Amino acid sequence: MAFAMTTPSYPCPDDGDRFADNGVAADARNAGRVRDEFAGWLRARVGLDDVRFSDVVLAVNEALANVAEFAYRQQHGTGTVDLEAVQDRAAATLAVTITDQGCWREPDPAKQGRARGRGIPLMRALADEVTIDTSALGTTVCLRFDNVQAIVDADAKIG
Amino acid sequence: MDEQATATNSMTTTAITGCVISEEWFGRTVVLGASGVIDMLTSPQLEASIATSLKKNPTAIIVDLTDVDFLASAGMGVLVAARDQASPDIGFGVVASGPATSRPLKLVGLADIVGLYSTLDEARAALGE
Numbered sequence: 001m002a003f004a005m006t007t008p009s010y011p012c013p014d015d016g017d018r019f020a021d022n023g024v025a026a027d028a029r030n031a032g033r034v035r036d037e038f039a040g041w042l043r044a045r046v047g048l049d050d051v052r053f054s055d056v057v058l059a060v061n062e063a064l065a066n067v068a069e070f071a072y073r074q075q076h077g078t079g080t081v082d083l084e085a086v087q088d089r090a091a092a093t094l095a096v097t098i099t100d101q102g103c104w105r106e107p108d109p110a111k112q113g114r115a116r117g118r119g120i121p122l123m124r125a126l127a128d129e130v131t132i133d134t135s136a137l138g139t140t141v142c143l144r145f146d147n148v149q150a151i152v153d154a155d156a157k158i159g
Numbered sequence: 160m161d162e163q164a165t166a167t168n169s170m171t172t173t174a175i176t177g178c179v180i181s182e183e184w185f186g187r188t189v190v191l192g193a194s195g196v197i198d199m200l201t202s203p204q205l206e207a208s209i210a211t212s213l214k215k216n217p218t219a220i221i222v223d224l225t226d227v228d229f230l231a232s233a234g235m236g237v238l239v240a241a242r243d244q245a246s247p248d249i250g251f252g253v254v255a256s257g258p259a260t261s262r263p264l265k266l267v268g269l270a271d272i273v274g275l276y277s278t279l280d281e282a283r284a285a286l287g288e
Contacts (some may be wrong), residue, residue, distance in 0.1 A: 054258035
């Protein structure tokens, strides 16, 4: 029922330039697992220095954590999350889309204690662009990172 | 070819995404040394360890994140909550350096709130007796 939201409109790249993990049960354990798998792909396929690598992994983690913590509160905490990362070699960008079919809103900082609510500010500080699209069908967070170079190696063509 | 056995040097076996926390006292200063990953799954461990240490009436508490590979906002929230919950006359400090820990703490403006130090020696010199 949410097909339109789970299909990002990026140009179709080589397989080595794309990472996807779809339909994952949205909980804390899976948020960590998907983050680690994404980090493995990022390390192998995308040429980033240590600071940028940490920044991207943390931003993606915060988006996954938001879904795990907030998206399905009204559905007894059950629902799924989709992650898709696409590297555009020509534009030197990396776009990571995190999609859920739940319901959450960007929290109002005024209504929170200072110990909470840093996920979205972190994403905005770490990514070059953050868009959060909320509809009745769910929420899509898109994180874009600029000046991202692909790792060029022979293996990238295999498969 | 069992190389994994020799590659593991920590005293506690944890999952890849796990977190290990040790407690060490220097006089009335307690140092909680964390290693691994502090995210939404493991941050309750850090929260519980801090709460346990605070019950022993330290004069200062230092959370050492030197060996932490990944710090998420959930972990940052625990640090801020701990600072807020501890009595104001208890010294509080966080040791962190590097892109995965001190950088995000600074990015969201928490360095001053939690008291950020780049080494444990520096934190102990500032907070210890």
